[in-house]
Amino acid sequence: MRARQRWRRLLGGAALLLIGAIGAGYFVLPMPHLQRSRLVSTLVLARDGTILRGFLSTDSKWRLPAGRGAVDPLYLRMLIAAEDKRFAEHPGVDPVAAARALAQLVMRGRIVSGASTLAMQAVRLLERRPRTWSSKFVEMGEALALERELGKAGVLRLYLSLAPYGGNLEGVRAASLAYFGKEPAHLSPAEAALLVALPRSPERLRPDRHPAAALRARNAVLRRMAASGVISAETLAEAASDPVPTVRRRLPFHAAHLARELYDAAPTENVLKTTIDPLLQRQVEALLHREVGALDPQASFAAIVVDNRERNVIAYVGNADFFSTPRHGTIDMARAIRSPGSALKPFLYAMAFDRLIIHPETLIEDGPRSFGDYAPSDFDGKFLGTVSAREALQYSLNVPAVAVLDRLGASRFVDGLAAAGVHLRLPHPTEQPGLAVALGGVGIRLSEMAMLYTAFSHDGAVAPLRYLADAPPGPETRIFGPVASWYVNDILGNAPPPPGMLPAAVKSGRRLAYKTGTSYGFRDAWAAGWDREVTIAVWAGRPDGTPMPGCSGLVTAAPILFKIADLLGPPATNLPPKPPPPGALLVSRRDLPPRLQRLDIGPAERGARASAGGPKILYPPNGSTVAWDGGEVPLEAAGGKGPLRWLVDGRPLSPVPPHHETAWRPAGIGFTRLTVIDAAGRSARAIVRLQP
Numbered sequence: 001m002r003a004r005q006r007w008r009r010l011l012g013g014a015a016l017l018l019i020g021a022i023g024a025g026y027f028v029l030p031m032p033h034l035q036r037s038r039l040v041s042t043l044v045l046a047r048d049g050t051i052l053r054g055f056l057s058t059d060s061k062w063r064l065p066a067g068r069g070a071v072d073p074l075y076l077r078m079l080i081a082a083e084d085k086r087f088a089e090h091p092g093v094d095p096v097a098a099a100r101a102l103a104q105l106v107m108r109g110r111i112v113s114g115a116s117t118l119a120m121q122a123v124r125l126l127e128r129r130p131r132t133w134s135s136k137f138v139e140m141g142e143a144l145a146l147e148r149e150l151g152k153a154g155v156l157r158l159y160l161s162l163a164p165y166g167g168n169l170e171g172v173r174a175a176s177l178a179y180f181g182k183e184p185a186h187l188s189p190a191e192a193a194l195l196v197a198l199p200r201s202p203e204r205l206r207p208d209r210h211p212a213a214a215l216r217a218r219n220a221v222l223r224r225m226a227a228s229g230v231i232s233a234e235t236l237a238e239a240a241s242d243p244v245p246t247v248r249r250r251l252p253f254h255a256a257h258l259a260r261e262l263y264d265a266a267p268t269e270n271v272l273k274t275t276i277d278p279l280l281q282r283q284v285e286a287l288l289h290r291e292v293g294a295l296d297p298q299a300s301f302a303a304i305v306v307d308n309r310e311r312n313v314i315a316y317v318g319n320a321d322f323f324s325t326p327r328h329g330t331i332d333m334a335r336a337i338r339s340p341g342s343a344l345k346p347f348l349y350a351m352a353f354d355r356l357i358i359h360p361e362t363l364i365e366d367g368p369r370s371f372g373d374y375a376p377s378d379f380d381g382k383f384l385g386t387v388s389a390r391e392a393l394q395y396s397l398n399v400p401a402v403a404v405l406d407r408l409g410a411s412r413f414v415d416g417l418a419a420a421g422v423h424l425r426l427p428h429p430t431e432q433p434g435l436a437v438a439l440g441g442v443g444i445r446l447s448e449m450a451m452l453y454t455a456f457s458h459d460g461a462v463a464p465l466r467y468l469a470d471a472p473p474g475p476e477t478r479i480f481g482p483v484a485s486w487y488v489n490d491i492l493g494n495a496p497p498p499p500g501m502l503p504a505a506v507k508s509g510r511r512l513a514y515k516t517g518t519s520y521g522f523r524d525a526w527a528a529g530w531d532r533e534v535t536i537a538v539w540a541g542r543p544d545g546t547p548m549p550g551c552s553g554l555v556t557a558a559p560i561l562f563k564i565a566d567l568l569g570p571p572a573t574n575l576p577p578k579p580p581p582p583g584a585l586l587v588s589r590r591d592l593p594p595r596l597q598r599l600d601i602g603p604a605e606r607g608a609r610a611s612a613g614g615p616k617i618l619y620p621p622n623g624s625t626v627a628w629d630g631g632e633v634p635l636e637a638a639g640g641k642g643p644l645r646w647l648v649d650g651r652p653l654s655p656v657p658p659h660h661e662t663a664w665r666p667a668g669i670g671f672t673r674l675t676v677i678d679a680a681g682r683s684a685r686a687i688v689r690l691q692p
Contacts, residue, residue: 030142030145031142031145031146032126032127032142032145032146033126033127034126035126036125036126036127036162037158037161037162039057039058039059039061039063040057040063040064040065040161040270041054041055041056041057041061041062041063041064041174042054042055042263042267042269042271042272043055043064043270043271043272044255044258044259044262044263044272044274045272045274046254046255046273046274046276046277046278047273047274047275047276047277047278047312047314047469048278049273050183050252050278051177051251051252052252052254052255052258052259052274052276052278052281053251053252053253053254053255053256053259053260054251055259055263056168061169061170062168062169062170062174062251063161063162063170063171063174064171064173064174065157065161065171065173065270066157066161066171066172066173066184067153067157067160068153068156068157068160070172070183070184070185071172071184071185071187072184072185072186072187072192074187074189074192074230074231075172075184075187075191075192075195075196076156077230078192078193078196078221078225078230079118079196080118081224081225081228081230082196082221082224082225083116083118083121083196084116084118084119085228087117087118087152088152090117091144091147091148092117092119092120092140092143092144092145092146092147092148092155093117093119093120093140093143093144094117117143118156118159119143119144119146119147119155120139120140120143121159121163122143122146122155122158122159123139123142123143123146124139125158125162125163126158126162146158160172160173161173163199164198164199164202165178165179165195165198165199165202165206166198166202166203166205166206166208166209167206167248169202172184172195174251175195175198176195177251177252178248178249178251179191179207179208179245179248179249180245180249181249188242189222189225189231189235189238189239190218190222190239190242190244193219193221193222193239194207194214194217194218194221194244196221197214197217197218197220197221198214198217200217201217205217207244207245207246208245208246208247208248211244211246214244215243215244218244219240222236222239223236223240253322254276254278254281254282255274255276255281255315255316255317256318256322257316257317257318257319257322257332257334257335258274258276258313258316258318258332258334258467259272260332261335262274262467262468272468273468273469273470274313274467274468274469275307275312275313275314275466275467275468275469276313276314276315276316277314277315280305280314280315280567280568281314281315281316283315284303284305284315284317284564284567285317287560287564287567288301288302288303288317288320288560289320289321291320291563292320292321292327295540295548295551295556296542296548297326297327298326298327298328298542298543298544298546299327299540299541299542299548299551300319300320300321300324300327300328300333300540300541300542300543301317301319301320301333301538301539301540301557301560302317302318302319302320302332302333302334302446302538302539302540303315303316303317303334303446303536303537303538303539303560303564304316304317304446304447304450304465304536304537305534305535305564305568306450306451306454306465306534306536306537307533308454308457308458308530308532308533308535309533310473311451311454311463311464311466311473311474312465313450313465313466316334316467317334318331318332318333318334318335319331319332319333328543328544331543333446333539333541333543334445334447334539335445335446335447336445336446336543337425337444337445338443338444338445338446338519338523338539338541338545339440339441339442339444339520339523339524340440340442340444340449340517340519340524340526341439341440341516341517341519341520341524341525341526341553342396342398342401342439342440342515342516342517342518342553343440343449343515343516343517343526343527343528343553344437344438344440344442344444344517345393345396345401345438345515346453346456346488346492346515347413347417347452347455347479347480348401348404348405348408348413348437348438349389349393349401349404349487349488349491350455350460350480350484350485350487350488351408351412351413351416351479351480351484352389352404352407352408353483353484353487353488354460354480354481354483354484355408356596357404357407357408357599358389358404358407358596358599359487359585359592359596360388360389360390360487360490360491361388361389361390361588361589361592361596362388362389362589362592362596362597362598363386363387363388363389363589363597363598363599364386364387364388364389364392364400364403364404364598364599365386365399365400365403365599366378366383366384366385366386366387366392366399366400367383367385367399368383368399369399369402369403369605370605370612371402371403371406371435371602371604371605372435372604372607374434374435374604376398376399376402376435376439377398377399378397378398378399379396379398379518383399384397388589389404389599390491393488393491393492394491394492394494394495394496395496396515396516398438400599401438401439402438402439403599403601403602403605404438404599405435405437405438405602406435406601406602406603406604406605407599407600407601407602410432410433410434410435410437410438413433414426414433414437414442416479417479419477419479420452420455420462420477421451421462421464421477422444422448422451422452424437424442424443424444425442425443425444426442426443427441427442440517440519440520440524441520446526446537446538446539447465449526449528449537450528450535450536450537451463451464453528453530453535453537454530454535455479455480455485456485456488456489456513456530456535457530457531457532457533457535458476458485459478459481459482459581460478460479460480460484460485461476461477461478461479462476462477462478462479463475463476463477481583482581483580483581483583483584486578486580486581486584487584488513489513489577489578492513492514492515493511493513493577495514495515497558497562498527498554498555498558498559498561498562499554499555499559500559501558501559501562509570509571510531510534510565510568510570510571511531511577512529512530512531512536512561512562512565513529513530513531514527514528514530514561515527515528515529516552516553516554516557516558517553518551518552518553518554519541521547522547522548522549522550522551522552523541523542523545523546523547524539524540524541525539525540525541525548525551525553525555525556525557526538526539526540526553526557527553527554527557527558527560527561528561529558529561529562529565532571532575532578533571533572533573534565534568536561536564536565538557538558538560538561538564539557540556540557613640613682614639614640614678614680614682614683614684615637615638615639615640615644615676615677615678615682615683615684616637616638616639616640617635617636617637617674617676617685617686618636618637618638619634619635619636620635620674620686620688621686621688622685622686622687622688623686623687623688624686624689625688625689625690625691626688626690626691627691627692628666628669628690628691628692629692631665632663632665633663633664633665633666633690634661634662634663635653635661635662635663635664635674635676636661637676637684639678640676640678640679640680640682641679641680641682642678642679643679644676644677644678644679645676645677646664646674646675646676647674647675647677648664648672648673648674649672650673650675666690668690669690669691669692670689670690671687671688671689671690672687672688672689672690673686673687674686674687674688
């Protein structure tokens with residue numbers, strides 16, 4: 001009896017010394033290193049704060065920060081009851097629990113219960129140490145400093161963010177998403193108990209690998225919670241019958257291509273909040289994933305939806321099936337440079353309207369025409385004869401579009417888009433733009449196309465799209481005026497619908513103006529549509545650029561456009577169509593000024609007509625290499641009005657008789673420029689190379 005009393009006095013003294021040491025050390029001990037807590041996963045969020053996609057921390061962990069407000073209150077009560085029931089009362093080290101553990105060790109010769117607090121566990125999670133007595137005392141000291149500097153909320157935040165849950169999962173958010181597929185803000189009692197149990201032995205208790213062990217550990221926590229009054233006996237019985245998850249889920253994975261783009265642009269940011277509407281994003285992803293099954297196995301879709309008010313991107317799908325190897329799913333086709341086909345025609349018409357080159361009622365000839373060396377034909381190989389500009393744009397006729405661009409000027413058109421931040425990629429960057437631009441002889445991204453099409457909801461002004469919620473509005477650049485914008489809206493708002501679709505209005509009640517495009521060889525199919533609230537852009541094709549015969553913008557991309565519009569529901573405001581702006585000419589063709597009644601020919605077509613019937617060099621042909629033995633080289637031309645004159649590197653030869661043949665004795669080997677001119681001043685040229 002006396003020995004037991006002596007031990008009690010000694011233990012009491014030790015407890016008092018421990019309490020005194022805690023009180024003194026609380027104010028002087030240094031903070032532990034917090035570096036590990038800063039190595040968190042980057043999260044790309046939707047506009048409502050839900051996760052679109054996450055990226056591993058630099059040490060390859062799924063480590064998601066979490067605080068008290070991010071978790072279910074029941075889970076917190078269970079955690080504190082199980083791990084640190086006097087959490088709210090002690091300064092980081094629990095002297096009562098420490099004294100009890102010490103007494104049990106002395107009296108029984110072994111550790112019976114621990115004295116570890118949540119603060120001490122947080123210290124261990126920050127820095128791994130060997131399990132020795134000296135380490136234990138260091139952890140106690142750092143736990144005191146941790147609570148002194150961060151307070152209870154800070155300690156709890158560290159534990160909730162760093163606790164291990166098996167594999168590379170750290171923190172309660174990562175665990176809840178991986179095992180339950182949801183955030184930990186709303187947990188069932190069974191789910192909360194499992195998350196309390198797992199950090200004690202995360203690998204041995206992983207439910208996806210050891211479900212039986214996880215079940216036993218969870219139920220042990222539930223029984224303890226019932227015994228301590230945290231849950232009722234009825235709740236215990238119900239929760240204990242719930243199964244544990246047996247698979248580890250993939251963390252949220254939406255707008256994957258956009259998330260990667262934003263992450264790569266700001267790798268040091270921990271959180272990137274986007275403008276994406278999470279529900280619409282999931283719906284568009286599901287739609288494209290379902291519809292792509294109708295295409296061949298190497299083809300895919302991409303789509304962008306823009307809220308026109310602030311040009312916020314609210315849905316972004318870079319590829320219909322991210323995980324498909326045949327469809328090259330990891331390639332972001334919304335940023336790939338592809339040929340737009342006829343999808344740029346509305347902009348060249350708008351610029352021509354803006355410069356009073358044409359009016360919607362201006363007549364244009366749709367027939368075989370030559371523009372220098374360029375002789376386009378319509379998509380179906382047929383011609384409609386004389387049409388109005390309105391009809392030419394509605395039916396996407398090629399020859400009228402080229403004629404309009406010939407008058408407008410290809411360089412002026414390309415430079416106008418470049419001023420707004422959209423740089424069309426020419427086949428050869430050093431060459432000047434040609435008339436093939438009108439029919440898609442350039443490269444552009446779907447994201448740029450969506451940006452351009454918002455101009456028709458902003459009276460002709462273009463500005464960068466917004467992907468991040470905190471991004472300031474970009475500067476506006478007007479590429480055409482309100483009158484031209486209204487003309488195009490009026491024309492394409494009444495365009496014939498794609499096959500099987502309702503005319504102009506979709507099921508949701510939206511009236512879409514839209515335009516399609518199909519690139520040369522059926523490599524790309526496009527559709528862009530808009531109303532006053534939204535702009536939608538869709539691409540279809542094979543990411544590897546090979547042809548997709550039979551697929552066009554009207555047949556392949558436009559139906560997807562209309563189905564996305566259905567997902568949006570009815571317009572938020574049932575506004576009538578915009579009235580004509582001041583300056584719009586709402587008259588018949590006969591009442592137009594004479595110069596707007598019919599489109600005059602442009603410089604390329606005028607030059608082609610002027611050179612028609614002119615001479616052509618038959619020998620040596622342009623670009624040829626001629627073997628020269630030191631003698632004369634024959635020169636032969638056809639056509640033109642005689643007599644013909646030949647020039648060699650700008651120096652004239654003698655006049656040629658009517659049969660158009662002559663000879664020339666070169667001065668040496670190398671490249672030579674040959675020119676032949678007829679009596680009407682028409683000419684032809686050839687560059688040839690002479691070699692021995």
